Amino acid sequence: MPARFILRSILVLLTAIGLALGFAMPLLGHAAWQDRTWAAFAIPVLIALVYDIAVSLRRGEVGLDIVAGLSMVAAIVVGEELAAVVVALMYAGGQFLEAFAERHARREMTALLARVPRTAIRHRADGLEEVALDLIVPGDRLLVRQGDVIPTDGVVASALAVLDQSALTGEPIPVQRHAGDEVMSGSTNAGEAFDLIVSQRAAESTYAGIVRLIDGAQRSKAPMSRLADRFAMVFLAITVLIAAVAWFFTGDPVRAVAVLVIATPCPLILGVPVAIVSGLSRAARNGILIKGGKAIEALARVDSLVLDKTGTLTDGRAKVVAIDVSSGADPADVLRFAASLDQASKHIIAQTIVGEAQSRRLKLAIPSDVVETPGEGVTGVVEGRSVAVGGIRFVMSKLPKGAEHLHQPTRALGAVVVAVAVDGRLAGEIRLADELRSGTQALLDRLRTLGVQRIVLATGDRREVADAVTAGLGIDAVRSGLTPDQKVLVVLSERKNGSVMMVGDGVNDAPALAAADVGVAMGARGTAASAEAADVVILVDHLDRIVPAMEIARRSRFIALEGVFAGMGLSVIGMVAAALGYLTPVQGALIQELIDVAVILNALRALRGGKPS
Structure with missing residues (x-):
């Protein structure tokens, strides 16, 4: 279990216990310890919050965490410990929800990784042995069984090998390789078992090179901030201004604290993750695995689509x-x-x-x-x-x-x-x-109505085959004969037209999936490499699931934004009331709780049907 998820779980549990324990202190005859208890249980969350703020600032990012930190510190300083622990609980709860969504998405990936070869069958003087890939050296003789994924590059040592290279080259029809012919790692043995003489270590093979391309593409991928953080600077400025004005004109620091407490962006910290998690859950019920909030936000704003051919635009089977x-x-x-x-x-x-x-x-x-x-x-x-x-x-x-x-x-x-x-x-x-998937034209037309402005085919197949498959589809551009790194260049070049979605299923698609703003892998029959590199995995063999994926993403994002603006608007009204002295910090915290409940109930609408507004 990831350490981040464990920490968030502990913080939520601690603050909930601290809040309840503080209320119980007068009943236990220790009323004097009530405020101390609330302060003590708010401090662990405050420490974690300060650490998160420091990490964000080192990256040059300013988030809404600063408002939550200011309100907690100010509340403790002026003796409003109840308000501090309530803010702490809401903040820890929002962080827990985000960690839960990420963990849930990653857990669903384990079944898709089974295809990656981790061992090989090696000949030895007295028989065969199964060894780890890092123990294989050039010159070793391997037995590649029917259905095995070739673990490293080599030369065919048997009379004939029949290989399915669709995951690497996009060619759906198996190819024959005779004794002495070179073969690439990542291909699948579609015929009888054959012997392979290793020519490269696994770490230097074609498959490993593609994995390195994936890593490089992911590192170069433009970072995207959380949706709520995009409003951080404006909201932070408004909050500090109102709090400063209230303190300056009244000389009462409690009023400033009340402003900070009611300004704590719990509707953003909680409402946005709830809407996103609800969207992820609804997508999963439709056979669509979306890996977290950033992926669902990117899916909602696609301008250009890059499609692989074999196994994506076509069925991938003869x-x-x-x-x-x-x-x-x-x-x-x-x-x-x-x-x-x-x-x-x-x-x-x-x-x-x-x-x-x-x-x-x-x-x-x-x-x-x-x-x-x-x-x-x-x-x-x-x-x-x-x-x-x-x-x-x-x-x-x-x-x-x-x-x-x-x-x-x-x-x-x-x-x-x-x-x-x-x-x-x-x-x-x-x-x-290998025929075009049925309903492809209707699918592309529907994607255009959802805002996709440009559709490009990127395939490792020959130009004449690509042109024949796409004839009459109204695709804007066809790029053929591409290697994995050339597919990455196609994705990067399309960025000038806006946010790019890449859809593929093979090992050769994985680097491009990682480089795209949102990568979508056909996970039902696709390779583990593509599923791991992608932001979205379609768990059933239906390309048309892209449409509900985009609709769910757009609806979830709309509901999240709805909660953001409604919550911020109500918070600003509450800040003004607090500045004028109509609300104490505790009252502000309670009112903020009511706003939280309303925003969360609204966010849960993302679980239900309906098209995005």
Whole structure:
């Protein structure tokens, strides 16, 4: 449990006990200790407050904490200890709420970090051993199992490796790497287990380099103050002026203390965090994890949107988009023969074809005499007929010389074609592609109505593929063939147009997510690196959740601002009344409590539905 959260919890508990104990002192026969008790239990909060003020001032920041500190010190000095402890409780309560929100958001991240490789399987003379990544050195031979994330850069030592590099490059279709080919850390083994000869230490690998980019981007990210602190200077000046005028003209320091007490910005210290925490809670119920108050404030003020392609704008998974057949052949039969044979293969494309056939409720036969050439294709017998399924070259090599290709229309850019031959004749071709998510156009239109002025696609994919995917979407700019550091530059260049939101899901998106004013990660199937770097994580695989995320953020921010202005207005009225002598410090503290309750009840509206005003 973070030390900051523990400290805030202790301070709230102490001041609550001190307030109650002070009221109990006369009943216990120790009335003389009442004021001392309240002062004693206010001092720990005052010490913590002074420390926070000193840290803020060293950073060149002036916050509302100064008003709370002045009122507590002044109340103790003039003997208004009850007012001091009430202010202390309200301040500690607001700090606790902020710490609670941050802790809650971070706790939800633990399940998303499971994908990060922390160990590797290394060959040794007498077998295999699992070792920590920092023990791996160049020259080690590792076993990379199916589904494993490659822990460091290296060279393929087996005949073939089938890798899913979508998290790094944005290409949704697995690639083949043969013996002697280099592979990047962060890729996922989508085929059979293979051996890898390590060429870089884990700390020097591609994956580690991207992590360093994330750290650098986060450090360079423009800091954003808490919403309440933006009103600190004006409110502080008004408070000091009214208190000074009251003391100067009346010569009564108690009036100045009453002004400071009622000016203590509890509606800001409490109301804003409650509205923000309520918004975070409502977002979580919608499958949206927003990491704290600064993130929800940034999400409410987005001007430009930078989108990744694979897994974000598109589904990130190959799907069957067309089946082209020879004359007289039935597309359903071609798919059924291919899927029946592919049941014997673990290749990701084969599994996709089987899944498509099952979704169409086709009855699949049990194949026999199956022979698979890894990464190329598979042959066998289905219902007594010889079938070959795989790449064009592989299938054509199984046919008699002179066999003709199908006359095909222009194939979609980025598509994969799987040929199917039955009884020595090319029966058809199954085309698979990573398609645009359904409802994308409506989503982009809705985002523009929410204030997004500019939408940019930033992808590691080829330009022609990116152009084909975005055709007709009305995207303002397309940036293709980008490396992770180039994506960061795209985000930084968009800042001239206002606050930037970046949406992505891969390792290659993580640095850009960290650099953006608000980074949004597709966490359902995205990488842990992107989820860790982002400010917002969409926990379900629905891009359209960005809309309710922005609506919730805008509504929460509006309600928080509503509480700020209402609370400040009422506090100014109370300060004037205190300056004129109509309110004592304790009465001011009680009235401030009523204002607090009203502001908090208003802030809780962020838990309920309704669109932002």
